[in-house]
Amino acid sequence: MISIQFDKLQFWQFSNLSKCNEINHFVSGRKGGCSTGELGGLNLSFKVNDSELNVIQNRKLLSAAMNVAENHIVFPEQTHSDRVAVLRSLDDADALVNTDALVTNLKGVCIAVMSADCVPILLYDKKNMAVGAVHAGWRGTVSKILDKTIEAMEKEFGTKASDLIAGIGPSISPEIYEVGHEVIDAAENAFGNISSMVNKREGKTFFNLWEANKFQLKSRQLNPDNIEIAGICTYQNADEFFSARKSQNKAGRFGAGIVINPR
Helix, strand or coil: CEEEEECCEEEEECHHHHCCCCEEEEEECCCCCCECHHHCECCCCCCCCCCHHHHHHHHHHHHHHHCCCHHHEECCCCCCCCCEEEECCHHHHHHCCCCCEEEECCECCEEEEEECCCEEEEEEECCCCEEEEEEECHHHHHCCHHHHHHHHHHHHHCCCHHHEEEEECCECCCCCCECCHHHHHHHHHHHCCCHHHEEEECCEEEECHHHHHHHHHHHCCCCHHHEEECCCECCCCCCCCCCCCCCCCCCCCEEEEEEECCC
16 A cells, blocks of 8 residues: 555555546545544544544545545445445435445545444446445455445446456454454355464464455456555554554544546
8 A cells, every 4th residue: 555645634545546547545544634532533433432523524624635525425324234335326325324335336426434443445347437345344254245245346337357456455454353253153154264364373363354355356256466455454553543442442433435536
């Protein structure tokens, strides 16, 4: 990933997606913005202990950075589900409850997800000019929400995996993400052999969310050269990104979004 600065805001971009002039995208950090304390900086969520005015102002800063209208950045109401919604018009934005992934081919509309340790994933179909934004915690990952997002893009836009470019964003790393047997059992049911996704040390089990989502992309036959993993741990870099686990669930939420530029 590459770091970019917009006024007082620090953003990150995937190297592979940044080469595509037809789109713009972002992964936000926590610096800048007007929230304070554990929410300090650019908290984008109304569902944490932050004032509505702070979040509105933070989203205004984000829309300015992305050069889109304030009501043209669309976040779903995330619940760790496996539901993928197709955004066919801005009128659909009010009905995005229980939704953790969005896809669209609308120009000038930035679809985005929020995170604070879960994996944000951005997709771009360079042939059919369609994009996707995915929020994948362990529940979404083992429910194969990323695979279902690609399936939705295939059905709606005629997307072929060979035309997709994917960025797997900052999240809690496999060195830190200790899990219990319920996660491992669910992962085995979803993926079969998960030896590449699990590490055990000192009697503890650690799960690799990055590898589990990359597995879904590879299963769809994406070109490995088109898959970029940020490799940035939110827990270990909690000064740059929000981390729910590091803050004992007091953190704000950063975002990841993608937009097809108007012509």
